[in-house]
Amino acid sequence: MASTTGTSKYRAVRDSLLERISSMRVGDRLPSETVLCDEFEVSRITLRHAVDGLVQDGRLIREHGRGTFVSAPRPGVHYPERFADVVTGFHRQQTSAGHTVTTRVLRQELVPAGEKVARLLDLPVGGSVVELVRLRYVNGQLHQHVVTYLPYERFPETVTTDFTSGSLYDHLHERYGVTLTRNDLTVRVEEATPDVALNLDVEVGLRLLSVASTVLDADERPVAFGTARHTPLNSEIDLSLRMAGPAPQEA
Structure with missing residues (x-):
């Protein structure tokens, strides 16, 4: 592991464990301390510090004599997305708040734009768009299923960039x-x-909170259209509205 200080090693191990937990099921057992120490090239003290933090966060649970297992996220933990005056994006909002965001890319490919996507991105129907389908996790907890479309001609590298x-x-x-x-x-x-x-691990037909978003640049050109779907556990959005221009004077 490239990290050199104790703090950076701890953070790197924690982030790696969170990423691993994101792809595991509740009840799966982590490898032994010896295996993990060798894998991350850290001491037992650093490893235990990282694991202790995840146990306190409710992401892992220790069972004496058996090992450390993935646990279900604590109910009631929300990481709301905030929509206010600045377009920052979910990733930056959460990392700025000190959370760890990881992503599992399910699909990333060129597809023809359907009628709705073409209209929102100001493209001809059938024009090439990059379809990016992701699962987003915050502190190891599955948060949202996101499908995003981008104009390929304008942003060709988005079809191969690692997100x-x-x-x-x-x-x-x-x-x-x-x-x-x-x-x-x-x-x-x-x-x-x-x-x-299937990807959110919920029942078919469960009611989800869906947020469709079309973002535009300074020239009012559409940049991307996407839909984020949240389970009831994470269905929380903060909105901040501000009056444009000077406040009207009272009569």
Whole structure:
């Protein structure tokens, strides 16, 4: 492991364990301390410190004489997405709050734009778009299923860029100089389709909170259209509205 200080080693081990937990099922057992210490190239003290933190967070549970197991996330823990005056994106919001965001990319490929996607992205029907399907985790807890579409001609590298740990919006800004200035939202309740239910590990037909989002740049050009679906456990969104211009004077 490249980390050199105790704090950075601990953080690196914790992040690696969270990523691993995200792909495991509740009740799965972690490898032994010896195996993990060899894998991460850290001392038992550093490893135990990282594991202790995840036990306190409710992500792991120790059973004497048996080992350490993945546990169910504590109910009532919310990581709401906030929509206010600045378009920041979910990844930056959560990491700025000190949380660890990990992503499992389910699909990343070129597809023809359907009528709705073409209209929202100002493209011809059938035009090439990048379809990016992801599961987003916060502190190891599955948070949302997200499907995003981007114009391929404008952002060709998004079909191959690794988004398992980074921010899509940061990539668009750093690689293409895009500054997002507007986010049009539609919030509704919809039933989980078989595909979404499978990936969110919920029953087909369960009512989910769905947030459809179209983001635009400083030139009012559509950059991306996506839909994030949240289970009832994580169905919480914060909205902040501010009056534009000076307040009207009272008569």
